[in-house]
Amino acid sequence: MTEATRLTLTVGQAAEQLGVTVRTLHHYDEVGLLRPSERSPAGYRLYTPDDLTRLQHVVVYRRLGLTLEEVALLLDHPESAVDHLRRQRAAVVRRLDELHDLVAAIDRALEREMSNEPATPEDMKELFGEGFHDSQAEAEERWGDSDAWKQSQQRTKGYTKADWAEVKAESDALHKAFTDAIDAGEPPTSEAAMDAAELHRRHIHDRFYDCPPELHKALGDLYVSDPRFTASYDEIRPRMAQYVHEAIHANAARQSAS
Amino acid sequence: MTEATRLTLTVGQAAEQLGVTVRTLHHYDEVGLLRPSERSPAGYRLYTPDDLTRLQHVVVYRRLGLTLEEVALLLDHPESAVDHLRRQRAAVVRRLDELHDLVAAIDRALEREMSNEPATPEDMKELFGEGFHDSQAEAEERWGDSDAWKQSQQRTKGYTKADWAEVKAESDALHKAFTDAIDAGEPPTSEAAMDAAELHRRHIHDRFYDCPPELHKALGDLYVSDPRFTASYDEIRPRMAQYVHEAIHANAARQSAS
């Protein structure tokens, strides 16, 4: 036996050294990611120091979240390593953001559960934010048999172009009321924000359907739960949907308190 | 069409509403997590509003990272929701921490790659601190910039086959010195064992790098701390690594005492 031969390790030893299981090494051998360069006469896998070095790289890249295929690519084309790492970094950061949101969502879910309010679909959507298409159908599902929906359909049916222009003017005005409050650094619970919310409620009430504070709150919920509404508000100012949502709730609380 | 009919959705509709695939709904049906309460005469799945509500919950909990089994538990025992959510929160936060470390690790890897130093095992270990007992790398880390390492590299580079044959012969001889001592029942502190250790030291010293007793002791430590060396010695005689280790220390003590 030469010096080099004496330095080879069996699967179990190699596995222990790098903190993986024997099965994992078998698997890497199977898929060709890391085949030991030697075998004993009895067929035992023998890992040379070079094999171990490669294994080390494999383990590291795996920890970085790469798939085995990606690891193989990297090890066989080391020149593309930077690219890969960059992409991987971006992916991990995205995942981080997702998890942040997740924690926030779980916190909200916890609050709700603890206050014993059974989770309603709206609440769920609040958690959820994304992936809710077709809020129209949802609205119809929720309010399809309500007066509000029918009223709105009834009324707007008869609107003229001039009417719609007025509606748009009002809408713009109340958006401005909100953005002014936002730009002034006012919190959504401020007078200014609540006043804007009240304008909003009356706008709905006058133009579309009877909108008591309770219904208004449900509408506000929709602004954060339905991406279409969220997007349209957030196009005006970042996070404006959330702001409007909170202002509406604050306003509703103020109304009921008075 | 009756009211009820109008309110039920087919798989495709239900899937679209909640942003999942038809296959997913089939799967939930298969595993019993969410079976539609109705079927059309033709066998079509029909999802009622209640089904949709349940589905909504499922989707939300899935986004929170729960397994389907956990989701089922939660939906069927809502009282344990808080517990589940707490545990889930903890898990997510742990994962968050891991990802933070990961990003840091990737950044370091990137720096290294960009400065064109190919990632070495030592760097890898720096990234991952834990579970890395590769003593080869350790040796290099410890002695990588030392004269010993460079010397060894320098000298062995120029060795011919004949030289290596000599090295092997010497190596075999000193192994024999050790095994003779072992087989004779001599303790590692015996003269015979210490002489073998001294032979070993001179072998290293003459063939690889200047090896004073202090360095020799460090090498001896490696023989018990590094499974690869341990294994290679223990292949010759059981517990020989430990034996050699102790003999080396005894010899070093003898040298300094004299």
Added chain:
DNA sequence: GCTTGACCCTCACGCGGCGTGAGGCGACAC
């Protein structure tokens, strides 16, 4: 030399959470 026990080997199935066809009905528009 024989057993014991710790390794090693090769199959080969299992898991979670679906994706992705294949092959065949049902519903509705033209």
Added chain:
DNA sequence: GTGTCGCCTCACGCCGCGTGAGGGTCAAGC
């Protein structure tokens, strides 16, 4: 009647291994 959908039920595939089953190998101790 004839498309073109969408629906149905199998049923296999994927990743990264875990987890046996059934059997060889190897050094230690009797």
